[in-house]
């Protein structure tokens with residue numbers, strides 16, 4: 001099936017590893033021109049080179065620099081807001097200082113990149129925005145209240161962007177991963193009761209397993225494809241059925 005992505009200009013934040021890297025690989029396999037957003041590692045430029053794309057160094061938490069950098073990429077066909085961090089703790093263990101990064105990156109980072117990309121998409125009268133939120137954003141999260149708040153904000157923001165931009169033929173959709181085998185998940189394994197936490201995550205899914213980054217990437221690429229032209233404002237769980245009340 002031709003997904004109509006050949007030559008499409010795609011920017012993926014947090015593209016160097018985990019789910020973001022799988023998304024970059026999947027777009028490249030469809031012939032898209034992939035711009036790999038990365039914060040600091042050497043993995044971003046290496047992946048970009050391997051995929052024949054380009055690497056874009058960017059800390060999405062920086063408002064002005066991010067807006068300008070994304071606008072400077074020219075007209076994007078697809079923006080994937082994937083960069084994210086977690087920091088698991090009970091809410092009473094946080095201070096405003098400690099939770100700041102999760103809001104700056106997971107919520108405001110999405111706003112910054114979207115503001116950078118939208119004017120050119122509107123002028124081009126077309127574009128796809130896919131935001132990698134989380135099942136935590138609709139279900140809540142044990143020891144992840146701030147993360148869930150940010151991700152829930154992303155879901156509502158995406159629906160609003162879908163409403164405002166349908167007249168420009170721009171779609172905006174959310175993909176909500178459940179537990180996915182990535183460095184982020186592995187870091188949880190090293191926290192308190194790590195293996196038990198990860199096992200509980202798997203058991204919270206109907207399918208009783210951790211997902212693979214490629215399973216999330218497949219949903220993102222579908223939503224960016226010509227086949228998804230009439231889908232906007234949606235929230236698609238890629239979580240082995242977590243959102244169904246498992």
Ligand SMILES: NC(=O)c1ccc[n+]([C@@H]2O[C@H](COP(=O)([O-])OP(=O)(O)OC[C@H]3O[C@@H](n4cnc5c(N)ncnc54)[C@H](O)[C@@H]3O)[C@@H](O)[C@H]2O)c1
Nearest residue numbers: 014018019039059060082083084134177179180182183184
């Ligand atoms: N792995 C999971 O179980 C899971 C579940 C639900 C949602 N998610 C979401 O999926 C997305 C990808 O997560 P992952 O598991 O691949 O995590 P990961 O930690 O493996 O990768 C996250 C990427 O985001 C980048 N990043 C972090 N802060 C950044 C910043 N300020 N500016 C630019 N880039 C930054 C990191 O450098 C990294 O490349 C995140 O938004 C995460 O919240 C993951």
